[in-house]
Amino acid sequence: MDFLQEINRRRTFAIISHPDAGKTTLTEKLLLFGGAIHVAGAVKSNKIKKTATSDFMEIEKQRGISVATSVMGFEYDGYKVNILDTPGHQDFAEDTFRTLTAVDSVIIVIDAAKGVETQTRKLMQVCRMRKTPVIVFINKMDRPANDPFDLLDEIEAELQIGVRPLSWPIGSGEIFRGVYNIFEKNLYLYEPSKQTVQEGVDVSLESEELDARIGDNAATTLREELETVEGVYPEFDVNLYRSGDVAPVFFGSALNNFGVRELLHCFLQIAPKPQPSHAEERDVNPEENKFTGFVFKIHANMDPNHRNRIAFVKVCSGKFERNKPYRHVRLGKDLKFSSPTAFMADKKNIIDEAYPGDIVGLPDTGNFKIGDSVSEGENIHFRGLPSFSPELFRYIDNADPMKAKQLAKGIDQLMDEGVAQLFIHQFNGRKIIGTVGALQFEVIEYRLLHEYGAKCRYEGLSLYKACWIESDDAEQLAEFKKRKQQYLAKDKDGRDVFLAESNFMLQMAQQDFKNIRFHFSSEF
């Protein structure tokens, strides 16, 4: 197979959902189709149970599991499918945001009885920002569900995206009979089953066979509803899907493996192949001959005795080859990788080459940071991996004077991994850890102790938000810094950060200093 064919057959995407909507279950069913796993239950949910916020073992388990399931690749029907896993717990939302920078499309799972939930809303914001194409899978139709039209309206309103149903449910819960596949124009009858897959039957909407198969009432309702669907929603336009303006919608039940194959078939037909990536210098096309890529995730290994990590690199262009020297752009050094890994479901294999759309795991002893670019010599810097304004803050102090060095190193490395953000308070010189979720503080404390032998102590710090500031008006910036000197910090790259104690304080600052720009993400 030639280089272009390899690129064209790749589909790299993430499944996102609010916890419990069925992301893990759907992932598993897709892997079953790909033959990547053979029994249900092989993919472990990587979510931390909501009750276990202080269960360290749970955190460790989560970390271990998510290494194995970070990327799940499989072959299906000539395609190479790469599913990128995202953490279920909302405190790890930043990880999810970063993972979304490495995908070409997204499948959103929505619980049919709950509709759009908070986490879905937040993740969709990122997709909208990046114009990522999304397909919606409305799950759990085997349970009493909300009215499908109401669900579609809710998705349109809450996720701010046009919708176009490509399948339509026949009842739900106990009277769930199946779906009519609008995309393929055939009927899928539902039989509760967790492992086997039903065949679609070609039944035209007008035929009496439809009545015979699902009953007169259901058939009449289906005809009426589909008429409404055709009247209300413009015909499906794949270009509007690819531009991120319209989301095709499927209904089904992941647990019963119902509607999943149709989803997969349609996904493979319409989902985009690897797309260009944006670098500061220029846009990079996957078809370019020379290899480029960027690190979107770093994972520390489970073994506390070996502080080895894996840097996950998304291949943006060219062919990645084992043992070939590549430029680590930030360090300005050439590095060779003798054991790059790829991920096939729950297995990790050493690979010789990888293509655009693929994710390569590079064993790392501390060279990489989130956002680093790798190339065949070009000084290129990929964009789109911002840190977001943290909202939870604590001072971090050394609790063991003998281990100051270990603590500093540990904090540094954990920040490189993107676990949290570090700021230095300009007024008192103390270190501040800022996060988007409370769980990170426990993860940091635990990992500092177990991986670096360092003990930390936290002290609460009540702040509303930290935001990056900049201005072309040097005078006003100097005035601002003078007036707000108690609320200034530097981030790890030495940039100015304003620590707002309250929303009111932030608004006042924005009002009083009109020539200062306040940024809520680190990329501006």
Ligand code: G4P
């Ligand atoms: P998540 O990764 O999005 O958090 O969700 P996950 O797949 O773990 O699913 C959450 C729960 O919903 C699981 O039940 C799962 O079995 C169930 N579920 C998923 N899809 C369907 C479906 O189509 N129909 C029905 N009725 N249930 C579904 P659980 O009891 O929390 O976990 P488990 O003990 O079954 O693993």
